[in-house]
Amino acid sequence: MGLNRRVWPWWAVLLGLLSLPIVAGYLWLVLSSLSNQMHGLLPTGGWKLQNWRFLWESVGGRPSIWGALSNTLIFAFGVAALEVLISAMTAYAISRLRFPGRGIYLGMILVLHSFPAVSLLIAIFYILRLLGLFDTLIGVILVKAALDIPLGIWVLKGFFDGLSWDMEMAALTDGASRWVIFWRIALPLVRPGLLALGTFALLSAWGEFILPYTLIISNKTWTLSLYLQSLIGAVDLTDYGLLAAVGLFYLLPVVVLFLLGQRYLLDIYGGGSKG
Amino acid sequence: MKGSQVRLEGLSKRFGKVEVLRPLDLEVQPGELVAFLGPSGCGKTTTLLLIAGIYQPSSGGIFFDGKQVNSLHPKDRDIGMVFQSYALYPHLNLFENIAFPLRLKRIAQAEVRRRVDQVAEFLGIAQVLFRRPGQVSGGQQQRAALARALVKEPSLLLLDEPLSNLDARIRLSARSEIRRLQQDLGITSVLVTHDQSEALAMADRVAVFSTGQVQQFATPEELYHRPSNTFVAGFVGDPPMNLLQGTFTEGKFDWDGLTIPVPPGHPGGSGYLGVRPEDIRLGGEIPTRLGIAEPLGREVLLSLDLGEGKTLKVLTPAGTRLAPGASLGLELRGAPLHFFDAEGRRVGS
Amino acid sequence: MRRWSVAALFLLPGSLLIVLFFLLPVVLTLVLSATNLSTTTFSHPSWVGWGNYQELLQARFTPLILKNTLKYVILTLFFNVGMGLLLALITAFLPVRLGDAFRALWLLPRITASVVYVLIWQGLAAVAPYGLLSDLTGNSQNWIQQSPWAVVVLANGVIGASFGMLLFTSAIRAIPSDLLHAAAVDGATTWQSIYRVVLPLLRWPILFVSAYQTLSLLTSFEYILLLTNGGPGFYSTEVWSLSAYHQAFSNYFGNAQFGLGSAMAAVLVVIGVVVSLIYLRVFNFKELLGEPKVEVN
Ligand SMILES: Nc1ncnc2c1ncn2[C@@H]1O[C@H](COP(=O)(O)OP(=O)(O)OP(=O)(O)O)[C@@H](O)[C@H]1O
Ligand SMILES: [Mg+2]
Numbered sequence: 001m002g003l004n005r006r007v008w009p010w011w012a013v014l015l016g017l018l019s020l021p022i023v024a025g026y027l028w029l030v031l032s033s034l035s036n037q038m039h040g041l042l043p044t045g046g047w048k049l050q051n052w053r054f055l056w057e058s059v060g061g062r063p064s065i066w067g068a069l070s071n072t073l074i075f076a077f078g079v080a081a082l083e084v085l086i087s088a089m090t091a092y093a094i095s096r097l098r099f100p101g102r103g104i105y106l107g108m109i110l111v112l113h114s115f116p117a118v119s120l121l122i123a124i125f126y127i128l129r130l131l132g133l134f135d136t137l138i139g140v141i142l143v144k145a146a147l148d149i150p151l152g153i154w155v156l157k158g159f160f161d162g163l164s165w166d167m168e169m170a171a172l173t174d175g176a177s178r179w180v181i182f183w184r185i186a187l188p189l190v191r192p193g194l195l196a197l198g199t200f201a202l203l204s205a206w207g208e209f210i211l212p213y214t215l216i217i218s219n220k221t222w223t224l225s226l227y228l229q230s231l232i233g234a235v236d237l238t239d240y241g242l243l244a245a246v247g248l249f250y251l252l253p254v255v256v257l258f259l260l261g262q263r264y265l266l267d268i269y270g271g272g273s274k275g
Numbered sequence: 276m277k278g279s280q281v282r283l284e285g286l287s288k289r290f291g292k293v294e295v296l297r298p299l300d301l302e303v304q305p306g307e308l309v310a311f312l313g314p315s316g317c318g319k320t321t322t323l324l325l326i327a328g329i330y331q332p333s334s335g336g337i338f339f340d341g342k343q344v345n346s347l348h349p350k351d352r353d354i355g356m357v358f359q360s361y362a363l364y365p366h367l368n369l370f371e372n373i374a375f376p377l378r379l380k381r382i383a384q385a386e387v388r389r390r391v392d393q394v395a396e397f398l399g400i401a402q403v404l405f406r407r408p409g410q411v412s413g414g415q416q417q418r419a420a421l422a423r424a425l426v427k428e429p430s431l432l433l434l435d436e437p438l439s440n441l442d443a444r445i446r447l448s449a450r451s452e453i454r455r456l457q458q459d460l461g462i463t464s465v466l467v468t469h470d471q472s473e474a475l476a477m478a479d480r481v482a483v484f485s486t487g488q489v490q491q492f493a494t495p496e497e498l499y500h501r502p503s504n505t506f507v508a509g510f511v512g513d514p515p516m517n518l519l520q521g522t523f524t525e526g527k528f529d530w531d532g533l534t535i536p537v538p539p540g541h542p543g544g545s546g547y548l549g550v551r552p553e554d555i556r557l558g559g560e561i562p563t564r565l566g567i568a569e570p571l572g573r574e575v576l577l578s579l580d581l582g583e584g585k586t587l588k589v590l591t592p593a594g595t596r597l598a599p600g601a602s603l604g605l606e607l608r609g610a611p612l613h614f615f616d617a618e619g620r621r622v623g624s
Numbered sequence: 625m626r627r628w629s630v631a632a633l634f635l636l637p638g639s640l641l642i643v644l645f646f647l648l649p650v651v652l653t654l655v656l657s658a659t660n661l662s663t664t665t666f667s668h669p670s671w672v673g674w675g676n677y678q679e680l681l682q683a684r685f686t687p688l689i690l691k692n693t694l695k696y697v698i699l700t701l702f703f704n705v706g707m708g709l710l711l712a713l714i715t716a717f718l719p720v721r722l723g724d725a726f727r728a729l730w731l732l733p734r735i736t737a738s739v740v741y742v743l744i745w746q747g748l749a750a751v752a753p754y755g756l757l758s759d760l761t762g763n764s765q766n767w768i769q770q771s772p773w774a775v776v777v778l779a780n781g782v783i784g785a786s787f788g789m790l791l792f793t794s795a796i797r798a799i800p801s802d803l804l805h806a807a808a809v810d811g812a813t814t815w816q817s818i819y820r821v822v823l824p825l826l827r828w829p830i831l832f833v834s835a836y837q838t839l840s841l842l843t844s845f846e847y848i849l850l851l852t853n854g855g856p857g858f859y860s861t862e863v864w865s866l867s868a869y870h871q872a873f874s875n876y877f878g879n880a881q882f883g884l885g886s887a888m889a890a891v892l893v894v895i896g897v898v899v900s901l902i903y904l905r906v907f908n909f910k911e912l913l914g915e916p917k918v919e920v921n
Contacts, residue, residue, distance in 0.1 A: 011714045021782075097630065099628050099632075110900075111904055112642065115900045116896050118844060122872045122882055123652035123656065169329050169349075173355065173433070175351075178634075189365065207737030228737075228743070329918050331919045
């Protein structure tokens with residue numbers, strides 16, 4: 001920007017003040033998870049390792065957190081893999097193949113992209129029951145992937161549009177079918193897009209709450225969000241340390257992934273669909 | 276000989292409502308190198324992509340060795356193609372680029388190595404095989420693209436302006452290299468170019484295109500000596516042929532008041548008289564005045580003014596020093612003359 | 625024909641999921657909204673026609689929910705767009721790295737799992753001596769219970785601000801610096817150049833973000849569900865989309881009213897479809913759809 005840059009320290013201070021509540025919130029989470037009790041942002045009563053007891057023992061008869069963790073991992077990676085693969089296949093077709101109704105198909109994807117999918121939850125619940133996929137991880141994985149696929153197609157179509165046609169023609173004359181070109185030429189070349197979408201999908205599935213909350217019942221299939229939610233409902237105020245520790249445990253992988261993938265992510269969130 | 280015969284029959288192409296290629300008939304013999312020559316946007320690439328199967332013809336047929344291949348997928352046509360942009364795969368090194376067609380055929384690794392090494396050696400890119408396309412020079416990219424097209428020993432080689440991105444000196448050597456390779460391997464080839472010296476130097480036969488139409492399909496000598504219409508006459512030859520518009524009557528050609536005696540075989544009425552700059556001699560009786568003289572190295576190109584807006588181009592050996600405005604006489608007798616009728620079609624032999 | 629079979633292969637998995645979890649649900653929502661499907665009638669629902677809609681029109685809570693929805697959407701929207709704009713403008717002034725750091729910080733809440741994010745709010749809003757808010761104000765109360773609206777709007781607003789922030793940032797980056805230089809040469813102060821040059825150029829992004837956020841706020845209820853679950857008390861923060869969810873999944877009377885919930889959801893679905901179609905018209909759709917240059921599949 002060509003605006004006067006000398007005033008920036010004042011703006012930084014202002015922005016710092018505005019951002020203070022966010023910093024305070026995350027600071028509270030970290031300190032709280034380690035200390036006996038919090039008074040505001042001040043730990044009192046010394047450090048308390050017992051906050052992390054959920055790592056080695058069951059809390060109030062709940063299944064082990066490791067089960068919830070592995071469910072969450074399966075859920076997040078399942079969603080990310082499915083979403084990236086299916087979005088890529090569809091986006092490639094829309095961007096690079098000729099077929100009747102191509103315009104209508106893209107139009108439908110655009111409409112679905114801005115369409116608020118949560119309003120379909122009741123019907124989706126009903127469909128999963130009919131399919132016998134209610135209360136299964138695979139069912140929620142399919143639903144979550146499906147709801148995010150329009151965004152994925154939209155993002156990846158932009159990447160496929162940028163590929164050179166000459167190169168695709170060269171591959172055809174080299175003896176490749178479109179299917180082979182997709183796997184061996186097109187996919188490797190849109191890698192940044194796949195990484196961005198993959199990271200986005202991982203983060204979004206990792207934190208997902210409403211879908212598992214509505215579509216999963218049995219605590220063996222719990223994800224971390226359901227595990228934490230069940231604790232929040234049951235633990236009294238004085239044991240915020242336990243909740244904070246579970247929350248931090250749940251949050252840490254996200255922060256790592258976010259820092260790694262931040263460069264790709266800013267663009268996708270700019271076109272994202274969450275409230 | 277491995278090359279296949281290619282025949283185009285009434286082949287045409289429309290994009291939407293625009294007819295880019297009018298119905299076209301053409302035959303390429305096994306082992307022959309045919310050049311498509313024409314100005315930009317006249318449909319050369321379109322024809323090539325039709326032959327490759329990337330575009331679908333709007334009408335007409337494409338035949339390889341007598342078999343119709345209209346609905347044959349490009350991957351099954353056994354062609355190698357080099358693009359103007361080279362179109363190498365940026366994520367693969369040159370070795371993997373060249374090996375790509377072989378890998379698709381599931382050829383054993385050892386054989387892939389042998390064949391890639393052989394063609395790379397032959398084209399002089401063996402030292403840079405393990406670099407990515409972005410890390411080698413334009414000339415090396417061009418060779419890699421050629422190697423990729425050749426490595427599977429296709430029965431048809433399609434070259435779309437493969438030399439246009441090279442600098443002038445490499446272009447000359449690459450020309451003869453491609454020609455030698457093509458002749459050694461006996462691969463039927465189609466070369467697209469808008470550089471006439473390239474087409475004339477490399478091709479067995481040349482198809483001259485203008486706006487979606489083939490104007491003449493003949494050997495370079497024939498194109499030069501017997502252009503079949505004024506478009507070809509004006510397009511082939513550098514500097515181009517002088518085309519004079521006037522009226523033919525009984526052994527004479529009237530060019531805006533200037534009468535030129537012509538041998539028999541000319542058309543009657545209005546038409547064109549063609550004469551190449553290199554066929555005109557100085558020192559005759561037609562009076563002219565020198566406009567500009569452009570030295571071209573071994574020769575000088577003179578623009579001669581014949582009054583009333585009539586000009587002629589004449590090529591003379593370098594060395595004669597002439598001042599602008601000097602009076603010069605012209606001699607047309609004995610020069611090969613080309614006759615065209617009012618529509619621009621060649622008349623006589 | 626073989627030509628289309630390749631395309632069909634590529635499109636099959638995506639189409640299957642879209643049909644199963646988008647198109648079918650849209651139809652099913654409309655169908656269910658005309659039935660009395662509930663826990664008790666799950667195996668033998670019957671048609672009630674417009675019955676559910678009539679019930680909604682006459683229900684005692686409908687005006688309250690509509691009022692809540694309006695309040696929630698408008699207040700949050702203003703916070704989202706205003707804060708997003710402020711963040712984008714300020715970070716544009718900062719050195720690049722510092723600006724990026726602040727943007728990342730504001731993106732963090734959106735990436736944090738909703739349950740954890742709400743947990744943090746609960747921690748900060750707890751009564752004294754635990755909660756920071758009570759500490760700072762010296763006013764010990766559970767702030768979520770006492771000022772539910774402020775918390776609901778702020779919590780959603782902090783999440784939503786990052787969306788506008790990112791879009792406005794890329795819009796600001798696209799402003800040719802010539803324009804700003806010209807303004808500076810004309811003697812404009814920083815504030816004047818923002819007001820006269822930057823803001824007018826952000827008109828379309830602001831409109832887009834507002835429209836997009838309106839639709840998503842109208843239908844999202846996740847954070848309200850976790851923060852107040854529509855309470856405290858009777859429906860004090862219950863909005864339309866949350867109410868649809870409650871009717872269908874956790875009705876106060878333990879009898880899940882899928883039919884009635886679907887009727888509420890159907891209203892949102894219809895709004896969603898109409899607004900999305902309007903977006904599509906406004907978009908320059910043709911430009912997105914170049915013909916593939918290769919004619920075989
Ligand atoms: N996919 C297409 N859709 C519409 N028009 C096209 C398409 N491809 C080519 N054309 C048009 O067809 C005409 C011929 O194009 P073509 O690429 O065959 O020309 P060319 O002879 O190869 O020219 P150049 O020497 O510039 O490469 C041009 O006018 C071009 O604009
Ligand atoms: Mg071309």
